Amino acid sequence: xxxxxxxxxxxxxxxxxxxxxxxxxxxxxxxxxxxxxxxxxxxxxxxxxxxxxxxxxxxxxxxxxxxxxxxxxxxxxxxxxxxxxxxxxxxx
Numbered sequence: 055x056x057x058x059x060x061x062x063x064x065x066x067x068x069x070x071x072x073x074x075x076x077x078x079x080x081x082x083x084x085x086x087x088x089x090x091x092x093x094x095x096x097x098x099x100x101x102x103x104x105x106x107x108x109x110x111x112x113x114x115x116x117x118x119x120x121x122x123x124x125x126x127x128x129x130x131x132x133x134x135x136x137x138x139x140x141x142x143x144x145x146x
Contacts, residue, residue: 059095061086066108069117071130077117079107085119085132101132 063083087098123141
């Protein structure tokens, strides 16, 4: 299958959420969920985050989102579980 759908910003990373849904990081725009419905790609819900989202991974139903040297743990509904790491050693 091949298809396309519009997203609000340039995609950085993608991870599979279910057999018919993926999450796509969109930099400063957040995370866009995209699913397949009747053979078509459809934009689903979107997570607005208080930080950029570049890389994303799912493990045991939870999301792990990073940008630069900051790492966050979220639920798939967008609730922040905790900040895992943020290297501020270069800040003055």
